[in-house]
Amino acid sequence: MASMRDIRQRIRVVRNIQKITSAMQMVAAARLKRAQNRVGAARPYAEKMAEVMRHLAGAASGIEHPLLEVREPRRMAVVVITADRGLCGSYNTNIVRTAMELLSEHKDLESVVLPVGRKGPSAFRQRGCTLGATFELPSRDVALADAQAITREVRRLFGSGEIDIAYLVYTRFISALRLQPTVQQLLPLQPPQAAESRLQGVEEYLFEPVPERFLASLLPRYLDVQVYQALVESVASEHGARMTAMRSATDNAAEMIDRLTLSLNRARQAAITREIAEIVGGADALKG
Structure with a gap:
């Protein structure tokens, strides 16, 4: 059984760790609130723009454009948005697993991974993936310029014929406790499905200037x-995952402190009982 000194030392260590995890939880919660506001502001615009672009692509199906060109897929690029730091539970594991499943489904294609975030390059390098350009992920304020740097590289690869199809893998933020890894095709732009077109009707567009x-x-x-929407969602998901992980770590530390305190009390009680027994034994020896 550990001595009382060892148990007190362990309690001090766990309490220090608990203070750190509690502080990280509060910081993540504050950053999550700001990230949620950015998600709420960006999501309606991104969804509406995606809907308009799908309809425009369907209405202008006869128009030729490099970003609309559908080619026989031989080479594929996957943009994967991971976390910029650790201590966020299974966040990075889940997004890397989703990307690896996508690569396995298209194992007959030549693939290149474009990781976003510091945790991505090492994870995919260990799995033997071919890496392309890497990008940093701002953990606080995501700017449109960060998304433009990614899309500029993807457009360059697609326009030069180095890739025939591009996917985006990111974590969609639903709530702090519910994060959904998502796969989205970036290029080429896909027109709406036939069933969707029949339900919504075919809209005719007049283009000015020319299409x-x-x-x-x-x-x-x-x-x-x-891509900007995906970055915003991923940053919010990272903060939500970190807040949940740090809350769990803080609760686990509290439970460990309770168990160690109980062990300390038992050790103290055993020491007192032993001392009393020694005193009583000594008194009996003096009487004898």
Whole structure:
């Protein structure tokens, strides 16, 4: 059985760890609130723009544009948004597993991974994946310029013919306790499904200026918005996962302190009982 000195030392260590995890939980909760506000502000615009672009792509199906070109897939790029730091539970594990499942489904294609966040490159390098350009993920304020740097590289690869299809893997933020790894095709832009078109009807668009110039200016902006939305969602998901993990760690530390305190009390009680027995034994020896 551990001595009382050892148990007190362990209690002090666990209490220090509990203070750290509690502070990290509060910091993550504050950052999560700001990230949630950004998600709520960006999500309606991104979803509406995606809907408009799907309808425009369907209505302008006869228009040729490099970003709308559907080719026989031989080479694939996967943009994976991971966390920038650790201590966020299974967040990184889940998103890397989703990306690896996507790569396994398309194992007949040549693939390149474009990781976003510091945790991505090492994780995919250990799994033998081919890495392309890497990008940093701002953990506080995500700017549109961060998304534009990613989409610029994806458009370059697609336009030069180095890839034929591009996917985006990120974590969609639903709540702090519910995070959904999501796979989304970036390029080429897909028109709406036939069933969806029949339900919603076919809309006719008149383009001014000409459709080629209109889509040429709108498509890059659409990609920027989609990637920006994914970055915002991923940052909120990272903070939510870290807050949940630190809360769990703080609760576990409290339970460990309770168990160690109980062990300390038992050790103290055993020491007192032993001392009393020694005193009584000594008194009996003196009487004898």
